[in-house]
Amino acid sequence: MSSFPPVPDLVLPHPVVDNHCHLDIGRDGESLPVEDALARAASVGVTRVVQVGCDLLSARWAVEASARHPEMIAAVALHPNDAPLHDDLDAALDEIERLATAHDRVRAVGETGLDFFRTGAEGIAAQEYSFRRHVDIAKRHDRTLQIHDRDAHDAVLELLDAEGVPDRWVMHCFSGDATFARACLDRGAYLSFAGTVTLKNAGDLRDALAIVPRDRVLVETDAPFLTPAPHRGRLNSPYLIPHTLAVMAQVRGDDLGELCAAVDANTEAAFGGSW
Template sequence: MSDRPPAPEPLPHPVVDNHCHLDIARGDGPALPVGEALAAASAVGVTRIVQIGCDLPGARWAVEAAATYDAIVAGVALHPNEAPRLPDLDAAMAEIEALAASGPHVRAVGETGLDTFRTGADGAAVQEESFRRHIDLAKRLDKTLVIHDRDAHDDVLRVIDSEGVPERWVMHCFSGDAGFARACLDRGAHLSFAGTVTFKNAGYLRDALAITPRDRLLVETDAPYLTPTPHRGRTNASYLVPLTMRAMAEVRGDDLGELCAAVDANTEVAFGGTWG
């Protein structure tokens, strides 16, 4: 891992990286072998990972990884930017449903949601249809719903209010301000914060973090993306979660060990129990 950021100081209590893409590589190197990625994460106190599949190949990979490694559970879905590109949404959703129902190692339906940054108006209707169908699937299978929301806060709330949400749902890589945080919390969400909360221009995220009850907080990498400061722009990985956790504790004025213990317990609640 010599071309990657160095490992930070280990955390005083284990946490879960609740949103990761172990199968995706970035330009500065191939994806780490899964065993190596898990070992590096565990060495700094990140002992479990939720592997998220965003298209059919990625969803199949996530399910296989979760079946192979005790430290991994899977989430499967069609990413909101993927859905409008598919020639047959019905067939793709049928496979996602089969994968989601394939065993207890598949804990989540996600990431699904809305994204108006990369998908234009011509794909909006299909994107919303896909989102609604994923919500229905999560409720029918009693899976955690994991929501991707980029530049679509009001529409995400509109769809959630229209469809209703399952008992457990997560706002992945929370990207709103304190007002949007309250709106999601009022609807029962867990809010997951990524490396973006460490960015200099993300004061609004830190405001949202500060008002979130401790029992609703999660942490994630979205690796290989969204690498926390001071390594922004380099490849992210689960072993860098301690940088985000320390920033979260500082923003909130929390004891780091107590916050880690809370986030670890919250992740079990949010994803339906223990594993690994």
């Protein structure tokens, strides 16, 4: 049996964008060819994606792939857990800046941020330095900032308050409660929800989703990770977004078509226009 679940029966009533995926990453020795992943996604109404590079190799891949596929734009960064691994962090960040300005299909700098779950105290200084550099790159080159935040809510906001947020920024795979959601929204964030919102133990996350204004909500897969129910434990891909959006509409009390239309428009606004 394939590690990838079947294509959902639900076809979304309005096209949407998966604003965060990693189509270059395979798991368990299995991956989908990019063309196959994009075709499956389009068949259920997920017509565009943001391909995210989170180390130098995947950032280069994202830039090249976005130039080949009109339904794709790119985001480039050093993931917070990657930053402490570089002997010459400045040189790596200089390359990220070069990639961020490689062509107009590179719309975002991310995923950057802080991760206090996987990186210990010895790596925090490198994470913070890298995060500041990414914020600066996004602001100077008018790129959307896409933030990874794991077990670091307060520290992320403190750094953003110190550096100043760009005009457009997205909290990738939002993982906080309603109080943290309000704090991000007060600073102008778009909040992006992944398959985790469908899981039984995600009550705080659904409470947060319920209070997000319709013009600030986004959806993502983080594929091949964070697979939504009912397929948790199998591989994720953009074509599984209908499962996530159906739950999001139910939690919010939204009409599914209206929510899809809002998510589509919000993603364009968050990433600097249509593509």
